[in-house]
Amino acid sequence: MKRLFAHVLGAASAVALFAPLAVSAQSFPGDKPITIVVPFAAGGPTDRVARDLAEALRKPLGGATIVIDNAAGAGSSIGTAKVANAKPDGYTLLLNHIGMSTMPALYRKLPFNVENDFTYLGLVNDVPMTLIARPSMEAKNYKELQTWIKANAGKINLGNAGLGAASHLCGLLLQDALDVRMTTVPYKGTAPAITDLIGGQIDLMCDQTTNTTPQIEGGKVKAYAVTTSKRLTTPALKDLPTLQESGLKGFEVTIWHGLYAPKGTPDAVVQRINTALKAALKDPEFISKQAGLGAVVVTDKRMEPAEHKKFVSAEIAKWGAIIKAAGEYAD
Template identity: 70%
Template sequence: MICGSFSCKETRVKNLLKSLLPVALLATAVTAGAQDFPNGKPITIIVPFAAGGPTDKVARDLAEALRKPLGTTIIVDNAAGAGGSIGANKVAKAQPDGYTLLLHHISMATMPTLVRNIPFKVESDFEYLGMINDVPMTVIGKPSIPAGNFKELTAWMQQNKGKINLGNAGIGSASHLCGMLFQHAVGVDMTAVPYKGTGPAMTDLMGGQIDLMCDQTTNTTGAIEAKKVKAYAVTTAHRLTVPALKDLPTLQESGLKGFEVTIWHGLYAPKGTPPAIQKKINEALKVALKDPDFIKREESLGAVVVHDNRVEPAEHKKFVLSEINKWSPLIKAANVYVE
């Protein structure tokens, strides 16, 4: 077609505007969706561990605290397996619309080294939404162990080298990581007994089928209060104030200098979740972390709700990357992995 220079330019401009119209409409729809989010639609929090375990408990407490500031139902969905990577991968591959979130613990920092052929990248396949809590660990034993305190437990472990079964909730679990460090610190080789979750491991510990376990206070405090297990120490730098745990010494004061393990939990969304939606979830998380009922429930289990700058997404990610650098050499030295 032959046309004057002005008419050709006018035609090109019209064609350009037509081509940009769908993009503009999509951007408007995304913006509107972010403003309306969650618009009454349920949000699912994926927990990459079995129901009834310590991380599941944190997720269900948080779900209740998030319900009001987000104005919608929060569903907790358990997707356990492969050191926590199955559930994490489910979220990494989910639609980045804010309706599928991940609540994960310290395993976010250990999976890159611990899990072989991990199908996602912790550093780049998630949006970091903020930290939730820090959870101490406790060293506990079956009721029939004759040791009444940590000094006596140390002597008992030395006398029973090669005979001690150390339970955990599965390779890559918090109890597995703590157990690895514990037996290295005390210099006693133990037989690691992995279970499919904390629940069955605790059942066998209370029943005397295994001897020891190092697990989160969110899971052990009730059993300690009920005297169904023997408690010997906590893994924090200072003693805890929870009534059931306040008399337990720290491992550091018991002679294991430098031994400090705290399990933390954070909230994540799939990479590409709109910034406006990320902001809404982060703001709701900050409200939830100040909820008196949530704080009370967490503190009753020995957990400390995060109120420092790690509740900010950038600081959350910075912290996780520092934890990856901390745990990677320890896991490589132990030569353990998850297929």
């Protein structure tokens, strides 16, 4: 009888020991605020996505307080490292874009491993790209632009918003597809790059619709094509052909955003956040806000953590080959 009592008492103690953990996971996040680290400056396209997502996540997370922490610098690696080193409890998250798949090739040394030091929570959206030119560009359509590019190889200035920026990556892919080398001109952000494009100091740029749509609508730049497999429905962009239909077979690039937590985050917390994320991605207001940025909210299996990680691994392989071939990397 004593042995049976001791066994029951031991089992009860074990339940008592682990019960707080179970309750904590089920009640996550409770009264404690969640921080979403954005590894870019406030006001940029990734920051806007993060703030819209934070608002959409609040309801499915029980009215949680969610704050945005802009930790910009070094091609997003500073903010990304901050999350990699954070306590793995679900209260510090990362929202990053395609840079998660390009940093391994762009930087010789990183203080983290993209594939091994994070818990993947799900993709958020896809952002199309547009090929634009200075307003004085002679070409009237993409076919004429491609002829102009071939004729002026070596004399073309191709702007971008800095190493690892979406515009930098799209520019690399464009040069690779056309088998033409251009002079890449990096800027400290999208705004000064587009300002010089409008002023005619550079010739071309390939950037996100979140940055280019207002300039296209205002007639400040010339737009030639989009980088998606199908034409876009956005009023200002609906008449633009895709680069694929214009002759660059297989050319497709979108800038995606994903949500991450530090490695070791409890499975129950991961499931709670992922469930909230999937609810947020169905929120009509969030979908509308993303459409206004030219972004498409993810509805496929990449919302799931395992598929998200599988997708990023494939992107690392894709962009690694392109970046290494171009020889463009940081120390």
